Amino acid sequence: MKKVYDVIIVGAGVIGCSIAYQLTKRKKKVLILEKGKIGHKASSAAAGMLGVHTEFNDNEELLKAAIKSRDMFPALSQELREISGIDFEFTQNGMIKLAFTDSDQSALLRLADVSKDAVWLPEEEVSRLEPGLSKRNKGGLYADKDGNVSAQKLTLSLASSAVRLGAELKDFSPVIGLLRDDGSCNGVMTRHDTYYSSEVIVAGGAWSGEILSTAGVDISGYPVKGECFSVVLEAPKIKRTIFTEGCYLVPKQGNHLLVGATEHPYTFDESITVGGLNGLMNKAIELLPDLIYGRWEKAWAGVRPKTAGTAPKIGRVPGWKGLSVASGHYRNGILLAPLTGIMMAELMEGKEISPLFRLGDIDERMLKSESKN
Incomplete structure (x- = not known):
């Protein structure tokens, strides 16, 4: 038939x-x-990040689309839970995108002006919100409406x-x-x-x-492999998602902390490399020194679809x-x-x-x- x-x-x-x-x-x-x-x-x-300012810096239309999509999540969370019975763990914990150079800072200040959805915070304000972070940053772009979900x-x-x-x-x-x-x-x-x-x-x-x-x-299009790992902490060390160009930290329920991600373009190989994890760990510890006390949970890799x-x-x-x-x-x-x-x-x-x-x-x-x- x-x-x-x-x-x-x-x-x-x-x-x-x-x-x-x-x-x-x-x-x-x-x-x-x-x-x-x-x-x-x-x-x-x-990682399930809902970060509208992570990489749409040069495209205002995409930034607006990302904001529109992010703002659908509160209603979608309730809607899907009522139909499926599954809670996808939506949390609006905010995101801070850190600057480490004068160039980073200038770019994020321009982005804050274009977006109207995030504010620039100097390093002392970042430290007040997230005292567990290292003090080597120059400040960051704070988007309080950003969040994360269980992907x-x-x-x-x-x-x-x-x-x-x-x-x-x-x-x-x-x-x-x-x-x-x-x-x-x-x-x-x-x-x-x-x-x-x-x-x-x-x-x-x-x-x-x-x-x-x-x-x-x-x-x-082409594939880009990304490696991630997660640890379990005795107590929460950050409340918000922390994003940099080379590493991000995403706090999850139960004191789990997800760390990502490496980038290996043009490969469908989902194996995890020692070099990739080592570099990611070093970057993560530079951002959050107390990460060294975390209990190892797991590591994994995924292949993401990229366009030109x-x-x-x-x-x-x-x-x-x-x-x-x-x-x-x-x-x-x-x-x-x-x-x-x-x-x-x-x-x-x-x-x-x-x-x-x-x-x-x-x-x-x-x-x-x-x-x-």
Whole structure:
């Protein structure tokens, strides 16, 4: 029997599950296909930071989009808990992005002026808020509305809520090809079955390019491995997330402290290296000296999807009817998941993504070739 859906989503990470949730709220018949376990790749490895000022310094539109998405989390937390019964541990503990050079300080002062969502604090004010930090910084940008979540629980709550609202989810179902008919995409093939739909959305994270390449599409993305570790402290040493360009500290429930992350581009290798962890530990201890008393918990790595710029690729694939992509969120997949879900759901309803929140349409030049098959 032919299996037909309104929308097929390829990838059950946080982005794919957010899209599925928003589509099922709109009564769409949705199928989610995941090649492994639900949320088992970057979505489970992420620190869960909701930091709008971490890397959107030079793009005011992206900064506004990040703020909009972050501000959806309080309501989303309650909404998903009521549907799925899963608490994804949303906390609005704030974030401080530290400066260590005059150049850092100038950049963060400019960002504070553009953002209007954060304030500059001199070193003595940073120390008053977080006395456990070392005093070698020149101050920091403080965003009191930023926070963090459990990335894995967020993904599971979105997936569970989507399924409860009618979506079908099939894990261990890798997509091996897209069904094409005269410039239209009307379904997908897995190793075991074929599924048909009016729309296909590729949300496979770092593996999106591999999937889209079967249709001759290049989204100019690449994988970036990040290594992290966590410790358990006897008592809380910081209250807020601390972010620097080379290291971040994220306090979690139960005196757990998550430390991340290294960056190894162009690799899908998820192994953990001694050198990577050693460098990360040294940076973390420089920031928070009492970290040396922490009890080791675990280390892990995840592969994040990066694009050539700072913006993810969200929108329809030029030259194709019924084929869209939502990928390349890099270190901001958790933060941008709510907004991405709504944007893609609206796109499936025939609405245009407004210029303010269009996070990076796929350019015609990114097509390897026009499909004529």
